[in-house]
Amino acid sequence: MKVIPIGRSDAVAAFDDCEEASGEVRKVDLPLARREFLQGSGVLMGVLASGSLLAGLAPSTAWALELKSLTTAEGNSIMALGRVLYPHAKLPDAVYALLAKALDGKAAADAGAARTLKNGIEVLDGPTPGSFIKQSAVMKLAIVKRIEGSDFFNMVRGECITALYDNDMAFATFGYPGSAWEKGGYITRGFQDLKWLPNPPAEASPPPYLG
Amino acid sequence: MAKFDFNDDGVVVVIGSGAGGGTLANELCQKGIKVVLLEAGARQSSASFINDEWKSFSQLAWLDARTTSGSWRVAKDFAGLPAWICKTVGGSTTHWAGASLRFQEHEFRAKTTYGAIDGANLLDWPVTLKELEPYYAKAENKMGVTRTNGIPGLPGNNNFKVMHAGATKLGYKEVHTGRMAINSQPRDGRGRCMQLGFCFQGCKSGAKWSTLYTEIPKAEATGNLDLRTEAHVTRIEHDNTGKVTAVTYRDSAGKEQRQSARLVCVAGNSIETPRLLLMSESDMFKDGLANSSGQVGRNYMRHMTGSVYAAFKNPVHMYRGTTMAGIIQDEAMHNPKRGFAGGYEMETLSLGVPFMAAFLNPGGWGAEFAWWMEHYVQTAGMWLVGEDMPRETNRVTLNTKVKDQWGNPAPNVHFDDHPNDIAMRKHAFKQGEEVYKAAGAIKTFQTPPYPSTHNLGTCRMSAKASDGVVNKWGQTHDIDNLFISDGSQFTTGGAENPTLTIVTLAIRQADYIAKQMAERAI
Numbered sequence: 001m002k003v004i005p006i007g008r009s010d011a012v013a014a015f016d017d018c019e020e021a022s023g024e025v026r027k028v029d030l031p032l033a034r035r036e037f038l039q040g041s042g043v044l045m046g047v048l049a050s051g052s053l054l055a056g057l058a059p060s061t062a063w064a065l066e067l068k069s070l071t072t073a074e075g076n077s078i079m080a081l082g083r084v085l086y087p088h089a090k091l092p093d094a095v096y097a098l099l100a101k102a103l104d105g106k107a108a109a110d111a112g113a114a115r116t117l118k119n120g121i122e123v124l125d126g127p128t129p130g131s132f133i134k135q136s137a138v139m140k141l142a143i144v145k146r147i148e149g150s151d152f153f154n155m156v157r158g159e160c161i162t163a164l165y166d167n168d169m170a171f172a173t174f175g176y177p178g179s180a181w182e183k184g185g186y187i188t189r190g191f192q193d194l195k196w197l198p199n200p201p202a203e204a205s206p207p208p209y210l211g
Numbered sequence: 212m213a214k215f216d217f218n219d220d221g222v223v224v225v226i227g228s229g230a231g232g233g234t235l236a237n238e239l240c241q242k243g244i245k246v247v248l249l250e251a252g253a254r255q256s257s258a259s260f261i262n263d264e265w266k267s268f269s270q271l272a273w274l275d276a277r278t279t280s281g282s283w284r285v286a287k288d289f290a291g292l293p294a295w296i297c298k299t300v301g302g303s304t305t306h307w308a309g310a311s312l313r314f315q316e317h318e319f320r321a322k323t324t325y326g327a328i329d330g331a332n333l334l335d336w337p338v339t340l341k342e343l344e345p346y347y348a349k350a351e352n353k354m355g356v357t358r359t360n361g362i363p364g365l366p367g368n369n370n371f372k373v374m375h376a377g378a379t380k381l382g383y384k385e386v387h388t389g390r391m392a393i394n395s396q397p398r399d400g401r402g403r404c405m406q407l408g409f410c411f412q413g414c415k416s417g418a419k420w421s422t423l424y425t426e427i428p429k430a431e432a433t434g435n436l437d438l439r440t441e442a443h444v445t446r447i448e449h450d451n452t453g454k455v456t457a458v459t460y461r462d463s464a465g466k467e468q469r470q471s472a473r474l475v476c477v478a479g480n481s482i483e484t485p486r487l488l489l490m491s492e493s494d495m496f497k498d499g500l501a502n503s504s505g506q507v508g509r510n511y512m513r514h515m516t517g518s519v520y521a522a523f524k525n526p527v528h529m530y531r532g533t534t535m536a537g538i539i540q541d542e543a544m545h546n547p548k549r550g551f552a553g554g555y556e557m558e559t560l561s562l563g564v565p566f567m568a569a570f571l572n573p574g575g576w577g578a579e580f581a582w583w584m585e586h587y588v589q590t591a592g593m594w595l596v597g598e599d600m601p602r603e604t605n606r607v608t609l610n611t612k613v614k615d616q617w618g619n620p621a622p623n624v625h626f627d628d629h630p631n632d633i634a635m636r637k638h639a640f641k642q643g644e645e646v647y648k649a650a651g652a653i654k655t656f657q658t659p660p661y662p663s664t665h666n667l668g669t670c671r672m673s674a675k676a677s678d679g680v681v682n683k684w685g686q687t688h689d690i691d692n693l694f695i696s697d698g699s700q701f702t703t704g705g706a707e708n709p710t711l712t713i714v715t716l717a718i719r720q721a722d723y724i725a726k727q728m729a730e731r732a733i
Contacts (some may be wrong), residue, residue, distance in 0.1 A: 163567075174588070179263060186407070
């Protein structure tokens, strides 16, 4: 087997302005303490169910989300609250984590928002911290109904609209392809492919102009 | 692009570049008249439009501070967003769906036809359909309205198939893909519709008519247009004879500028236009410019609107293709036997997942809400648009407690439904549901009015100066060289989407202005 050494060729050396590095990786002393990576106060993590629609689309099935202001427990409570407000068994935790991320961002930027969130989560848990997420579905719904209309409820519910529904995972789950212009729109991709009702007559709906 | 001097008092200043301002500017430029067109927004293009509902909203929507009051649900659900209209070159013609219907003859005589209605400030227009017909024809040709001028109708998408099947089963007769200012085949240097499905987010193919890439470039080509973008007008000035003489505006750097004017035409849509007149109050005009009638800002109309969405056992994929893909016109006539005056149109509508979540049921949550989102691809939708009653108490006023980015008072939009509006909406909701049930719907939903996309009437036309703000030409009763050129002029709203009529009035107003200028009357 012929070995071709990887080094500077004479042809390349002729170009003065082409400074190619040798390719050798310099060893650097980096302290790998976990604390250095986690500047924030909490982490949410999970795995997209293998074989699921989203696992097939995602670059990796494992995900992690760093929280700057909320604790891990608070993040988990927010996710659980999101699932009561907008219950979608088909949406993975990864989507509800986006809700926690959005609210965490608000909390990190505004002390008042942080207070509303942390106090609200305390109300959800009642006398036992961390208990909300352990309740039954029926109990969780009853608790949420009781706080309906509060500032905390309104803040979280309002955030859900964009956090849960304005992302690629939700689009894929609900069958919405999103942007269409780069694919040429739908004029040749099924804009009138519905077969379970009769086609309107040409007078009501003329055929498309295809050149 | 022409460049006119700040001190050039021979120019016509047009404020706003949408359906009214953009068209008026071009019509005047074509006649050799110099126009300074001041647009508060930036200049986008088909290339910069975004097929993403929230991102596009941030790009195109008017998001300056606004407040709301009154019993309308928009004040509760969208307190800071009374209207979904635009701040961009082309105005709301970038965002509109393209529906281009003429008013019906009796709608110009709303007071005579409907009679006096308690709590409604009805008035007949000082123009008739007959007078506007030649201009409607010009507008339809200019905009390339399907089913006029030999232009074929658009092909109907799945959403329309569902509407058509249900409507015809129910006995409706006037069901078709509408009269739309969207090219069904190449025309006027623009391609035909590719059924992109993002009409509301700016047409990336240019098939839908918008002043952005029609009127404005044509005006520029004459050499008579000086378009200044990110130029936000804050005051209209006048001399001691009461003639307007200049406008002041904030330029793109936030610096205050003054542009002299021979005449000023205001086309900022029906919230900003009266706001500007009110903000321009002076010792001579203590209630704002051109407001001797007290009607500036009043009679705000947003059309009776609402939507019906329906879920089916089988897929619809309503998002594929034009947003407003077809229409049922049978309910548009005046038939008081239904229990209300005036009529309404039923037009298909589609929203993407992000906006369905935001607007289907504002404030809604829980299992039922989630059910609708999970049935997204099996959902069809329609928008109901009908004539709402003008009321003096529905009005745009200056909110002295809330300031905009320039320190000026934000506009407040106050609105209460009239009983006629409520009765009409109830009827329309029911009919919409019946259409979808006839097509096999398993579930239907009545969606309340969105932040208003049709905004009308706040500087209305009237025969007598005491009843309104402008005459039959859109010229203010009080000030000869001050014109209103947008939907604020509408005396009543009719059942039809307003853009075609706004363009029609602008073409006609340009003829009048040119004649008046030639006679040196203004």
